[in-house]
Amino acid sequence: MAQLGVNIDHVATVRQARRVAEPDPVHAAVLAELGGAHGITVHLRGDRRHIQDRDVEILRATVKTRLNLEMAATQEMVRIALTIKPDQVTLVPERREELTTEGGLDVVLNSVQLKPVVKTLHDGGIRVSMFVDPDLEQVKESHRIDAQAVEINTAAYADARDDKSREAALRKTVDAARLAKRLGLQVHAGHGLTYRNVGPLAAVSEFSELNIGHSIVARAVLVGMERAVREMLDAMGAR
Numbered sequence: 001m002a003q004l005g006v007n008i009d010h011v012a013t014v015r016q017a018r019r020v021a022e023p024d025p026v027h028a029a030v031l032a033e034l035g036g037a038h039g040i041t042v043h044l045r046g047d048r049r050h051i052q053d054r055d056v057e058i059l060r061a062t063v064k065t066r067l068n069l070e071m072a073a074t075q076e077m078v079r080i081a082l083t084i085k086p087d088q089v090t091l092v093p094e095r096r097e098e099l100t101t102e103g104g105l106d107v108v109l110n111s112v113q114l115k116p117v118v119k120t121l122h123d124g125g126i127r128v129s130m131f132v133d134p135d136l137e138q139v140k141e142s143h144r145i146d147a148q149a150v151e152i153n154t155a156a157y158a159d160a161r162d163d164k165s166r167e168a169a170l171r172k173t174v175d176a177a178r179l180a181k182r183l184g185l186q187v188h189a190g191h192g193l194t195y196r197n198v199g200p201l202a203a204v205s206e207f208s209e210l211n212i213g214h215s216i217v218a219r220a221v222l223v224g225m226e227r228a229v230r231e232m233l234d235a236m237g238a239r
């Protein structure tokens with residue numbers, strides 16, 4: 001059964017709207033764990049638009065489950081990761097103008113740059129996951145550069161407008177997940193998952209972890225974080 005990683009970036013987005021101290025993503029992480037989250041995910045962006053360095057430092061000391069740090073493969077972020085030592089780093093592409101991560105990493109195109117980053121992080125005791133589109137070549141290349149895991153981008157599945165395209169996107173996602181598992185990688189999924197669309201993905205046995213942010217934080221604003229997490233676990237069939 002897939003485990004749930006709760007992405008709390010949006011809690012920091014609300015705080016940064018006023019550049020004040022509340023709401024504190026550290027509090028959100030505690031409540032998410034009390035609700036049954038198996039891990040906490042944050043994306044420390046180069047422009048620090050939501051999560052701040054201070055958040056990652058305090059989360060490292062307080063998260064009782066697993067801390068997954070999403071980041072770009074830059075020198076600055078590698079240095080921070082090696083200092084803070086999250087349980088896992090998920091490498092993602094990053095563009096300043098984007099509202100959220102827009103697609104998977106092009107591991108095939110950037111393997112020369114990415115391979116030493118994976119090695120440096122892994123030598124530092126950190127598991128490295130590559131966020132990739134459901135593309136067999138990207139999965140193979142992630143394995144070839146010695147990543148320990150892949151997170152399959154579920155945006156195409158989540159954004160599908162009708163049953164037929166949703167079914168096709170799910171099939172591609174499952175094919176990529178099967179290949180990754182056969183190659184010995186841990187297999188995660190995420191992006192755009194909601195209470196309504198998570199069921200079919202959570203039923204795919206290859207996935208060991210789903211990372212979900214927007215949908216959970218949006219519900220948490222109305223019903224509280226603990227309940228929002230419990231309801232997502234119910235939707236995943238994980239409770």
Ligand code: PXP
Nearest residue numbers: 101131190191192211212213214
């Ligand atoms: N996985 C990755 C790699 C992401 O970049 C994001 C968004 O930050 C998520 C999962 C969570 O996506 P969402 O907020 O749409 O649930």
